[in-house]
Amino acid sequence: MPLAYRVAGMAYFRCCGALLATLLIGTGTAFADLAAINDDVAALATAFAREVDKTLAVPIGDQASYAGMLRAALARAGKKAVQPEFVMLVDRSPAVQAAFLYWISADDWRFIGASPVATGLPGAYEHFLTPLGVFEHTVANMDFRAEGTFNEFGIRGYGLKGVRVFDFGWVTAERGWGGGGISPMRLQMHATDPILERLLGIAHSAGCIRIPATLNRFLDHHGILDADYERAARLGTHLSILLSDREPTPWAGRYLVIIDSQRSKRPAWSPLPGKQAPHSPSSLGLDTPRSRT
Numbered sequence: 182m183p184l185a186y187r188v189a190g191m192a193y194f195r196c197c198g199a200l201l202a203t204l205l206i207g208t209g210t211a212f213a214d215l216a217a218i219n220d221d222v223a224a225l226a227t228a229f230a231r232e233v234d235k236t237l238a239v240p241i242g243d244q245a246s247y248a249g250m251l252r253a254a255l256a257r258a259g260k261k262a263v264q265p266e267f268v269m270l271v272d273r274s275p276a277v278q279a280a281f282l283y284w285i286s287a288d289d290w291r292f293i294g295a296s297p298v299a300t301g302l303p304g305a306y307e308h309f310l311t312p313l314g315v316f317e318h319t320v321a322n323m324d325f326r327a328e329g330t331f332n333e334f335g336i337r338g339y340g341l342k343g344v345r346v347f348d349f350g351w352v353t354a355e356r357g358w359g360g361g362g363i364s365p366m367r368l369q370m371h372a373t374d375p376i377l378e379r380l381l382g383i384a385h386s387a388g389c390i391r392i393p394a395t396l397n398r399f400l401d402h403h404g405i406l407d408a409d410y411e412r413a414a415r416l417g418t419h420l421s422i423l424l425s426d427r428e429p430t431p432w433a434g435r436y437l438v439i440i441d442s443q444r445s446k447r448p449a450w451s452p453l454p455g456k457q458a459p460h461s462p463s464s465l466g467l468d469t470p471r472s473r474t
Contacts, residue, residue: 303357309388340372404429
């Protein structure tokens, strides 16, 4: 991640740390708990900047705007009083195509980082418009790991062997071919073939969410969306999908939230693939069911 982005991000955490302290102490949270929250969330933000190689420098104003859209989507799904946890937000707008990681509680939020993604591009057979809503990541739809095999086009649809495929089960989605209409599709979030990573930032999948391989690894290693998986493991269920060397966060969540901001113009912080965000240091002066990804 460019140094200027990291410096800006750390400044933001220092700036809002006092506000978070005021909010949490005002609601009766013990100081020890507050310190743990600050330490854990700041550590994950630092890890995100260090471990994820494709990131977006989202301005603080847009961070707040997307936090509001995240809360609204959770409220519509009946999950307004969410416990403190990490949540993945995806904006499927063709002008954005980005994933945002937040830590949220009932009355506060912290922005962790953002990356370019690819969602469904209608217009071809078995291509869906990625559905909107709140989708829960649970052991009821067990994740699996990519085999690294090539399809008929010489592409590894799920990415390199061993990367995790986050499975959110069967959902209904709008068909992008024929006369349209609604059909079931398997909603997954996964990496893609390394040669296709350069296309992240524009819609081109068959309905699932393609993410950078390093973001996939980050989510997997830190158990960001593994609240239900870790609960099952604590109860004695053997889950081979969980990495033996993982370092799960105590604030693991379970929700993938997909929205459409309906932005008509691409924001400068989310440039088209191959383009450069204007404030970087150097400028300062194809996935439905498992068989088709």
